[in-house]
Amino acid sequence: MSTLVDFSQPSFWISAASILFNPTFWNIAASQEYHNKVITKLFGGNPRLGCYALAVTIFSLGIFRDYLYSEALAAQPSHPFLEQPPIHLSAIPLFLTGNILVLTSMYALGVTGTYLGDYFGILMDAPVTSFPFNVSAAPMYHGSTLSFLATAIWKGKPAGFVLTALVAAAYSVARRWEDPFTDMIYAKRERERKEGKKGL
């Protein structure tokens, strides 16, 4: 019996490390910004510039992670089950759905909303509830995970499922930090708005 996943490939572990590194990095960066204004200070006291720099960094890390994933899959065995046309082709709607979720949520949130602007004190007027946020609580994460899954299926690599599961786990841990923070920061502003009104 041939192996499903070749764990002896260094590229597999490099991809796994980058999948875990990315959300860890941006949560540490965002928390340093929130508590110590580290990024804002780095950009001459301009939070918007700091947020754009973080956006470019996170975006580039994402591209690099996708590249490492693709390199990792290239070194892995394929499985004939995944190469059957109906399975292979199911990757297309999955990939499209994933990309629609990611791109429409970026469009709805804008750059600062997508890339942790709330940690910089850059808040939206109101939390976004329109599409795709009415179909998924975390469309960016769900969409990204779907794209990883679609790639694994399209390339017929069982190892891709393992790495996709790691992506899902990493995002789920990240959300445990991010969701309560976002709720807290908007609740805080709501209190401040109410107090502001009272003062008038």
Ligand SMILES: *[C@@H]1O[C@H](CO)[C@@H](O)[C@H](O)[C@H]1NC(C)=O
């Ligand atoms: C979400 O919003 C879109 C467009 O605003 C709408 O077409 C769709 O029916 C909504 N979906 C749900 C589940 O509410």
